Amino acid sequence: MRNPRADSFGHGIPRQSDGRHEQLPAFEDSGHADPPAAPSPPSNWRSGYRDVLRIGEFRALWLAHALSMTGSYLLNIAVAVLVYQRTDSALATGLTLALTFLPPLIAGPLLSGLADLLPRRRIMIVSDVVRAVLVACISIPGLPVGAIWLLLFCSVLPTIPFGAARAALLTQIAQGERFVAGSTLINLTSQAGTLVGLAAGGAVVALIDARPAVLYNGLTFLASAAIIALWVRPRPAPTARESDRPSLWQVMRDGPRLVLTDARLRTLALLAWLAGCYVIPYGIATPMAAEMGGGAATAGLIMAAPSIGAILGGLPLTRLVSPETRTRLLGPLAVVASLPLVAWVLEPPLWAMVLLLVVSGMAASYQFVANATFVLCAPSVGRGAAFGLVAAGLQVAQGISIAVASFLVEHIGAHLVIASAGAVGALGAAALALPWSRLSPGAVRMMQDGPER
Template sequence: MGDRAGSAPPKGVRRVLGSIVVDGRPLRIPAFRRLWVSSLVTAVGSQLTAVAVPKQVYDITGSSGYVGLTGAFGLVPLLVFGIWGGAIADTVDRRKLLFVTNIGIAVTAGLLWAQAFLDIGSVWLVLGLLAVNQAFFAVNMPTRQAVVARVVPERLLPSASALTGTMTTFGAVFGPLAAGALLPVVGLAALYLVDTLALAVVVWAVWRLPPLPPLSGQVRRAGLRDVVDGFRYLATQKILLASFVVDIIAMVAGMPRALFPEMAERTFGDPPGGGLALGWLYAAIPAGAMLLSLTSGWVSRVSRQGVAVVVAIGVWGLAVAGFGLSSSLWLAVVCLAVAGAADMVSAIYRMAILQTAATDEMRGRTQGVFTVVVAGGPRVADLTHGWAAAGVGTAAAATGGGVLVIVLVVLAMVLLPAFWRYRAPTAD
């Protein structure tokens, strides 16, 4: 009796834990589990490169304005290939497309390592390789998300989004911290090398996924007409369009990451070669997101998903404004962590809304637009924040952006009240 009582918590405790701890039911689905594990391997490595590129640009130029250019060079491929890549994902075997694009990402990561190892010192070479890398990424991401919606039941999509966020943010937390610790010891080139090796592992894992051809059984080449059809479809989905608008507001006006290299040195005292402050700044937003995702057992119980998104974006803006006003590193980290938790809430419900509303034959294209918004918005922010900081300083750029988020999201709800009223479909 004593052994049995000690081996399992009471039902009341299990019920409370189930409403807090991340819901692991989607991991019981073999295809989702394999996709999730394949991404976990590279979670840290990809973040090493995410730190290394802006840091290398800043080291070469000494300018946050040039760091902001990383946003422009990442944005253009996302705009072009994100939309087109979503159309391709609707017309071919999605497993094969993931395989090809992961190879492309791995090759460009290897070339980034080579130019850093050889100390070429060309900012335009770094930016050019970043652009090619992001082109492959832009096709890969909508494909990956379309696969999730294919293999996971509708009722578990919020939980699947939370699990994906847990994996992504795990790497986004520990990758920057590792980068900050490794930079003074092994140098910048080693960060690119670790990412390259991790990507080689994920190429193998993706190949082991089951075939995922179109449900119609017709594999064909995607053309301009497929892209146009996707936009026509989205034009009829007002709630989806509203979800894109509020996320663009949050990311373009409020993402301050282009300011991190300069603030790490000039505000928080890092040495010129890089240090722990830089790692903490890059890690703080995903750390907050990871903590939220680990305690996300409640997400499938929230029906007013529009309200949840809007409130979360308001908290994001307030926390970013607090970050801009911080003179203490640890206060800045706390503010960014709160922002990250709020962004994760927004992301979970925006993804659930998108995956629920779109049909499978259009899911790749809608995910392509989602990728452009989610990944492209911060890159526009890199450009605008970098240039704003060059003119008015980093503190004013960050604080002003956070305040602007709050103002614009309130205005958006005045103009788009249907999104505020949106509720998740009831289960059958």
């Protein structure tokens, strides 16, 4: 999922007026809670990317995200190549990439809760620095494969509190539709990165070899940490007074309780986890291409199509459609995201597959809105843990669905597996669309109330 915020401007954050920024006093990472928020300016739902890019702190977060994402792509490719060079084993290489999916499953609820206990800027900086150190250790010559796997696993762990802290911090930096625009811009950057990241990463590894690529990759995380340290101002922890601060165990316990007992958050989480159904063509693109007599190029087209669709759909959905309408459309769009996959039962030609996946990706851009709505509807204290729980659940849903689909492909074929996943996803989305139609008006009101409820 991704993130959005609301309209109240607190002290220590740039106040926006006529497109200019008046700097207010900054807070330190420790100290006292925020003073009363300044009055909210009128909301303009047509605020665009230019508006949010005028905010210096958002530009810093956006650039830090792009660097971290680039580093992640390069790390995955370089380590996979490094392991393959050491073992000459496709299985070992596959296990290397699979390891990157495990940390959110094992430690997601625990580490994401840190974003509700500690200053979020500090969490992001420390996470990047720790990751850079761990990645540098992977490049040590002669390291056993088991040690490489352990370091790779540990290097993914900091991304959990980093993502939760960024999602929560963005609500304090950009409010209202600026938050939605900023959240969408970050998500679109991720989708574009999916299209170019793997290819660029492969080119870098081919140019300088795997071990130097791993070492240089650590520099992207250090650069991300430096950008955040220099251009994002310190703010106190969500609960600044030690006496009021919950324990990590309480945050871990209350995060799932918050999501499961709040009808809006629960429905949004389930809508997000439906991605486990329509991600399957991406996960089994290689065997599906083989069934069609194609190769890597065919698989690449299949894998790229959903991201192309998400970019094409996300831009108009978040910029041209009013908040009330796009929030209400979450249910129908979730249905459409899975429904095109049912056509796989007809074994369509490649051009039709790509077109259907682009349509699916366009509808799946509802995730941008769902992500923003979830973050803004969650209370400030508990937002990090709740976001981390749903993000971890999304990873688990995608990982399990791809694993199950990969197993079933061996028995019933890729086309039937994808058609079945589309049917399950469409039915699940339809079951959620009706209750969401009743909940969406209240969600819009909560989004407009402000991020620091």
